[in-house]
Amino acid sequence: MKGPAIEIVGLGHKYNDILVLHDVDLSIDRGEIFGFLGHNGAGKTTTVNILTTLIRPTLGRALVNGHDVATERRLVTADIGYLPSEVRMYPHMTATENLTFFAELSGVEKAKHAVAETLEYLDCSDLADRRVGSFSTGMRQRIGIAQAIVHRPSVLFLDEPTAGLDPSGIRQLRRTILDLNRDLGMTVFMNTHQLSEVSRVCTTIGVLSRGELIYKDSMEATTRRFPDETSLEDIYVQMEGSPA
Amino acid sequence: MASDRRHRVLTIARHEYRAAARSRILVVLLAILVIATAGSVIVAAAEYASRLADYQAYHAAAVAGGVTQIAPSPLAPLSLLRGAFEYIEIIGAVIAITLGYLTVSRERVNRTLPLLMSRPVTSGELAAGSLLGAVGVIVTLVVATMAVAVLSVGLVGHDWINVGQAGKLMLAFGVAVVYMATFYCLGAFTTASTKVATNGLMVALGIWLFVVLVLPQIGDTLDADNQIPGGLFAALGLGHDGEVQILTHFTAYETVRTSIEAASFAKHFERFAFAMTDVKERFRSLSLPDLFFQVRASIVWILIYATALPIALNHSFRNQPSIPQGET
Numbered sequence: 136m137k138g139p140a141i142e143i144v145g146l147g148h149k150y151n152d153i154l155v156l157h158d159v160d161l162s163i164d165r166g167e168i169f170g171f172l173g174h175n176g177a178g179k180t181t182t183v184n185i186l187t188t189l190i191r192p193t194l195g196r197a198l199v200n201g202h203d204v205a206t207e208r209r210l211v212t213a214d215i216g217y218l219p220s221e222v223r224m225y226p227h228m229t230a231t232e233n234l235t236f237f238a239e240l241s242g243v244e245k246a247k248h249a250v251a252e253t254l255e256y257l258d259c260s261d262l263a264d265r266r267v268g269s270f271s272t273g274m275r276q277r278i279g280i281a282q283a284i285v286h287r288p289s290v291l292f293l294d295e296p297t298a299g300l301d302p303s304g305i306r307q308l309r310r311t312i313l314d315l316n317r318d319l320g321m322t323v324f325m326n327t328h329q330l331s332e333v334s335r336v337c338t339t340i341g342v343l344s345r346g347e348l349i350y351k352d353s354m355e356a357t358t359r360r361f362p363d364e365t366s367l368e369d370i371y372v373q374m375e376g377s378p379a
Numbered sequence: 380m381a382s383d384r385r386h387r388v389l390t391i392a393r394h395e396y397r398a399a400a401r402s403r404i405l406v407v408l409l410a411i412l413v414i415a416t417a418g419s420v421i422v423a424a425a426e427y428a429s430r431l432a433d434y435q436a437y438h439a440a441a442v443a444g445g446v447t448q449i450a451p452s453p454l455a456p457l458s459l460l461r462g463a464f465e466y467i468e469i470i471g472a473v474i475a476i477t478l479g480y481l482t483v484s485r486e487r488v489n490r491t492l493p494l495l496m497s498r499p500v501t502s503g504e505l506a507a508g509s510l511l512g513a514v515g516v517i518v519t520l521v522v523a524t525m526a527v528a529v530l531s532v533g534l535v536g537h538d539w540i541n542v543g544q545a546g547k548l549m550l551a552f553g554v555a556v557v558y559m560a561t562f563y564c565l566g567a568f569t570t571a572s573t574k575v576a577t578n579g580l581m582v583a584l585g586i587w588l589f590v591v592l593v594l595p596q597i598g599d600t601l602d603a604d605n606q607i608p609g610g611l612f613a614a615l616g617l618g619h620d621g622e623v624q625i626l627t628h629f630t631a632y633e634t635v636r637t638s639i640e641a642a643s644f645a646k647h648f649e650r651f652a653f654a655m656t657d658v659k660e661r662f663r664s665l666s667l668p669d670l671f672f673q674v675r676a677s678i679v680w681i682l683i684y685a686t687a688l689p690i691a692l693n694h695s696f697r698n699q700p701s702i703p704q705g706e707t
Contacts, residue, residue, distance in 0.1 A: 187497045189701040209499045217497040223490040227401045239390040240498040242383055282494065 138201050140165045140290050140322035141186065147194030147346075148181050156181050157346040158195070163339065165289075168316050168323040170337035170354075172330070172371060178346040179326040180220065183294050186324065187217045199290055213241070216288040220295040220326075222279030226268025230254070230278045233267055234285050241286035253285045257311060273304040280311060284319070291315065293325040297332055305332070312336050330371060334358065342371065387500055391508025392515060395482060399516045402481060408474045409520055412466055413527055419462025420528045424536030427459055431538055455657035456538045457548060463528040464652040467521070467555045468645050472591055475559040476583045478516060479566025482509045483699075484576035496701040506696040509567065510560065510689060517559045525552050547667070551655035557685050558648040562587065564688035571695035591645040598640035603629070619661050644684045647677035 141163040148156040156178040163169045173179045184190045188208045202210040224233045238246035254260045259277045297305045315321045333340050342350040434452050441449045486492040533539040570579030604610045612622040626633050640646045654674045657663045
């Protein structure tokens with residue numbers, strides 16, 4: 136495939152006549168791990184919801200793998216993975232049953248084999264036959280990632296993936312994101328509050344404030360500009376316009 | 380492309396069936412339906428067994444006495460299933476509404492709709508798959524009820540139904556599946572159309588109350604024949620033709636009364652099922668085409684309801700937001 140993995144032009148969205156996303160332009164190349172920063176209510180989740188076709192944009196255009204999210208929904212959804220901020224699956228079903236269901240919906244042949252392979256890849260085969268309703272937050276997150284990648288999408292959307300995880304869970308997730316990017320060549324679009332995650336995992340970052348994209352650059356250039364994490368945090372707060 | 384669509388619809392149907400099978404509330408409701416049906420049919424079959432024994436004794440005595448023209452048995456084993464159909468009409472409709480409510484509320488409570496809709500699945504496929512899965516559950520339920528009812532007639536009533544009767548019974552139970560599937564669509568439609576799922580359930584149960592209990596009750600209460608126990612026209616010594624002749628003098632009244640009944644989907648199901656199972660004596664001697672002709676209006680109404688509700692279900696699924704409104 137040619138062209139950027141994600142291309143957003145003049146994207147806007149209104150909820151009940153309130154503009155929550157305004158004129159966002161963004162291009163993310165294939166193979167990038169993009170960190171999308173912003174305060175609560177900045178419009179990060181709305182952006183992901185638009186890119187995953189869950190809501191239609193009010194203004195502008197968004198393309199994933201060259202396909203319009205508003206008019207080519209099936210083509211977009213066939214090749215993306217999505218992990219919502221709060222992973223909730225069917226609690227009465229086992230992890231394997233949940234994952235097989237989602238794999239089959241994505242048209243995966245030999246779905247059970249793909250599920251076993253994915254669980255093994257994520258080192259959580261031990262969870263396969265347990266009911267999801269009994270899982271801890273960390274376990275649910277791992278199974279959530281498994282459902283997002285079981286059909287081997289080329290673009291993975293993660294909405295606040297570290298929310299509610301303990302430090303070891305965060306470390307494991309970080310490793311997983313890097314592995315997915317390296318082993319499977321997935322482009323990753325990650326909404327997050329965690330500056331530490333951004334600096335350790337992402338290749339590019341963007342900052343969204345009050346629905347507007349106010350910063351976008353490579354991690355390398357950003358690190359040069361803000362050499363330590365404290366200065367990155369300072370500049371983030373400054374860009375947000377919040378009291379330091 | 381079409382096979383992909385079929386594959387997704389079947390995947391959703393299997394998922395729906397599994398979820399329903401694991402729902403405790405549905406298992407409890409199913410048990411109530413089967414127990415109520417068995418109870419009703421067993422009591423009727425016990426009385427039937429004694430009447431059958433009486434007839435057989437009369438028949439044997441007549442043969443022994445050299446009588447050549449013996450009156451045929453007035454007994455109709457299928458009519459023992461009246462209770463089964465009445466329970467399907469009332470409890471079956473509640474089960475179907477609950478099933479429809481659970482289809483929608485399950486996705487809302489589990490917050491799995493965003494995960495579903497981030498896959499290459501359309502809302503139409505979701506509606507079709509859910510309905511297909513629900514039909515699978517309903518068929519299981521109806522077959523279980525039918526098996527209990529038929530076995531009760533055979534084992535307690537000592538009269539096993541023949542092939543022709545089995546065919547009519549299959550038709551009646553087939554329409555029972557359509558009847559329940561339509562109520563499933565109602566439950567899912569009202570739930571998907573309301574922000575709070577339980578409000579949708581309440582609306583569906585309100586409609587059920589009106590359609591299944593209130594409207595037929597009004598129609599029955601206004602029926603001239605029901606004004607005295609045993610039937611007014613029977614007391615007057617009038618057959619069906621006489622009844623029809625008298626009612627021609629009350630055309631306006633009868634039009635209002637039958638219109639009230641005609642608005643009830645449940646009444647149409649009842650008319651069809653009772654016609655197929657010999658509950659109404661005047662239908663017992665009719666051939667299948669004649670039976671269809673007699674209940675043609677009910678067949679048309681059942682088809683109208685059974686077409687309109689799935690369309691409404693599809694529409695409500697299409698308008699259902701994939702994510703809770705207001706989340707940014």
